[in-house]
Amino acid sequence: MMEYPNQSGFRQRKLQPQVRMRGSTMEPSDPTQLFDDTSSGVNKHEPGGVGKSPDVFSGQNLLSDPMSNLAMAYGSSLASHGKEMMDKNLDRFIPISKLKYYFAVDTVYVGKKLGLLVFPYMHDNWEVSYQQDTPVAPRFDINAPDLYIPVMGFITYVLVAGLALGTQNRFSPEILGIQASSALVWLIIEVLAVLLSLYLVTVNTDLTTIDLVAFSGYKYVGMIVGVVAGLLFGRTGYYLTLLWCCASIFVFTIRTLRLKILSEAAAEGRLVRGTKNQLRMYLTMAIAAAQPIFMYWLTFHLVR
Numbered sequence: 635m636m637e638y639p640n641q642s643g644f645r646q647r648k649l650q651p652q653v654r655m656r657g658s659t660m661e662p663s664d665p666t667q668l669f670d671d672t673s674s675g676v677n678k679h680e681p682g683g684v685g686k687s688p689d690v691f692s693g694q695n696l697l698s699d700p701m702s703n704l705a706m707a708y709g710s711s712l713a714s715h716g717k718e719m720m721d722k723n724l725d726r727f728i729p730i731s732k733l734k735y736y737f738a739v740d741t742v743y744v745g746k747k748l749g750l751l752v753f754p755y756m757h758d759n760w761e762v763s764y765q766q767d768t769p770v771a772p773r774f775d776i777n778a779p780d781l782y783i784p785v786m787g788f789i790t791y792v793l794v795a796g797l798a799l800g801t802q803n804r805f806s807p808e809i810l811g812i813q814a815s816s817a818l819v820w821l822i823i824e825v826l827a828v829l830l831s832l833y834l835v836t837v838n839t840d841l842t843t844i845d846l847v848a849f850s851g852y853k854y855v856g857m858i859v860g861v862v863a864g865l866l867f868g869r870t871g872y873y874l875t876l877l878w879c880c881a882s883i884f885v886f887t888i889r890t891l892r893l894k895i896l897s898e899a900a901a902e903g904r905l906v907r908g909t910k911n912q913l914r915m916y917l918t919m920a921i922a923a924a925q926p927i928f929m930y931w932l933t934f935h936l937v938r
Contacts, residue, residue: 784851864937
């Protein structure tokens with residue numbers, strides 16, 4: 635309060651109005667404050683001046699946390715169930731576990747197998763090794779069929795075909811696609827024809843479709859060697875090299891499949907007799923003879 639003199643000489647007191655600013659805090663002992671100011675979301679009665687959120691936010695957290703946990707648990711169970719169903723249906727059409735066996739190879743096996751495909755004449759033991767009624771992995775047995783060499787051989791054959799066409803100024807993406815599609819279609823036709831023949835002859839064998847794909851895909855190795863020889867030495871080198879590779883794949887197929895298709899006669903160590911066994915022998919020779927035909931058909935137009 636301030637005092638000032640008036641005209642009569644007496645001092646009067648001037649009362650200074652009490653102004654309360656918006657958002658300002660007041661002491662608890664102030665009698666003019668009727669309600670606590672909660673507009674800032676801070677409770678001044680908490681120790682240290684740190685307040686808590688309003689009750690409405692804590693209530694929402696209590697409701698949202700169980701729902702989010704339930705949604706996460708349901709989503710996790712749904713994802714695991716979907717993965718299980720996908721693996722089950724996929725394994726029905728594409729045996730992933732069996733495919734792992736055919737790709738269980740190493741560098742030593744690939745080198746020996748390539749040598750066996752080109753020079754099969756000195757190899758004596760053609761039987762597949764077993765361990766507890768299960769064939770061992772290809773990297774432990776050179777006689778075991780694999781899919782690594784056929785797949786890589788197919789890809790390499792397409793690339794070599796593109797190189798051969800490029801040296802003759804005949805390369806185009808369309809022709810390369812036709813070349814790859816043609817080789818794949820002929821491979822499928824060959825495998826289906828062999829399966830149909832085995833069914834008609836009623837051969838009891840442990841050959842699977844993947845085995846037939848592997849044995850039919852080994853001819854790409856000789857095809858690659860023949861085309862490369864043609865690029866380096868002309869048509870004469872192509873014909874001589876392809877003739878050698880055709881003879882090698884014929885011998886390889888005969889000695890490999892005779893233990894599969896002629897398993898009964900080979901197990902007894904006797905000659906094949908009877909009409910049924912003769913049909914099996916003819917089927918084995920027909921499969922082996924088809925390999926050189928496909929090798930020439932798929933490569934003769936690549937070398938000029």
